[in-house]
Amino acid sequence: MEVHENGGSPRQSQSLSELQIVTMMSVPPLKMTEPRAVRKVLVSEDNTRAIHGCYQVVMYYENLKEKEHGWCLAGLIVESLARVLLDHPLLAGRLQRREDTGFEIVANDSGIRLLEACYPTTLSHFLHLNEEQHHLVFWKEIDTQYPQFSPLFYVQVTNFECGGYSIGISCSLLLAEVFLVENFLGKWAEIHMNMSPQHEEIQTPIFHHPRLKNPESLPPDIISRTQRQNGVQxxxxxxxxxxxxxxxxxxxxxxxxxxxxxxxxxxxxxxxxxxxxxxxxxxxxxxxxxxxxxxxxxxxxxxxxxxxxxWEEFGVYEVAFFEGNKPVQVSCWIDSVSDGYAxxxxxxxxxxxxxxxxxxxxxxxxxx
Structure with a gap:
């Protein structure tokens, strides 16, 4: 897609830092996970910093049809996420401290964190500026002292004024193999496209009301995120x-x-x-x-x-949540690491x- 600056209206000239997060919720697997999967993370007290770090990807989509508007996607994404988590329950789990081994990830169905946001500009204008993409993906550092309260997976759907949208994903590096090995994004997109046709009759998605005028942002203390670290390669x-x-x-x-x-x-x-x-x-x-x-x-x-x-070679450019609408651009990076890491x-x-x-x-x- 050719990107260009779309005019110079006062609305578009506003600071891109005016992102509004209007909804936040947790999405657990569709059914209770039984038996609960557990992954031990064997780590000494001197190396606990290695539990930090996240893989982040932002996929940008144009609005090709009215039903593909980001508001509708966010409204239906809850069920498709709940379904794909049936096969990946650790993503919806939490990290727990264990005195003898360090930590373990338990599929306790606490849920991934799903956010919906809006940006006061068009998608083409945002891509032309190529700035502040880290606002389109959410991550909150894992609390080493109380890790059981820290989600390991975040999804952020951000809507632009033109109807285009982005899907930003943050995943703990301890679970990053879902992208390398398990084709999580491909499975999720396939489930989303193949969901029951009854959803086409939904006029107002459950997750967000697209007719809502001037939605208010959530309080800053609820949506505070870890600042991006520059220079990580x-x-x-x-x-x-x-x-x-x-x-x-x-x-x-x-x-x-x-x-x-x-x-x-x-x-x-x-x-x-x-x-x-x-x-x-x-x-x-x-x-x-x-x-x-x-x-x-x-x-x-x-x-x-x-x-x-x-990272882009692991299928992210093929992820389409609506038939024929693949990302026009994808950004991938790793963040929240403090030391060299392999x-x-x-x-x-x-x-x-x-x-x-x-x-x-x-x-x-x-x-x-």
């Missing part, structure tokens, strides 16, 4: 190995290989130590401190193939016997 690598079974030692070696490659391509430095998160299985994620001291690429003996990817996720869908994705995140500029 990330890369995603796909690695396959031959004649070697994955182990913590091998995962550590592969992570350091990717860190070295990312430092060169991003012109950054993660430092001599970084946090390493390994998803050993669907039930266990292990966090440790990893040191680059004394390590070299030449020391690796395992045959491997490595390719660099971008995460290893096995990729069972590849035909190779041993394959994994490695996410490498540089610390924000302020911490370098």
């Amino acid at each position: 990330s890369m995603v690598f796909t690695i396959t190995t031959e004649d070697a079974n994955f182990s913590m030692e091998l995962w550590r070696e592969l992570a350091m290989l990717c860190v070295k490659e990312a430092e060169q391509k991003l012109s950054t430095n993660l430092g001599s130590e970084f946090s390493l998160v390994v998803k050993e299985s669907s039930e266990v994620a292990k966090v440790e401190s990893c040191s680059m001291n004394g390590w070299s690429v030449e020391g690796m003996r395992v045959k491997h193939e490595m390719s660099a990817s971008r 995460m290893v996720v096995p990729l069972p869908y590849l035909k190779h016997k041993n394959a994994c994705a490695v996410i490498v995140v540089s610390p924000p500029l302020s911490s370098l």
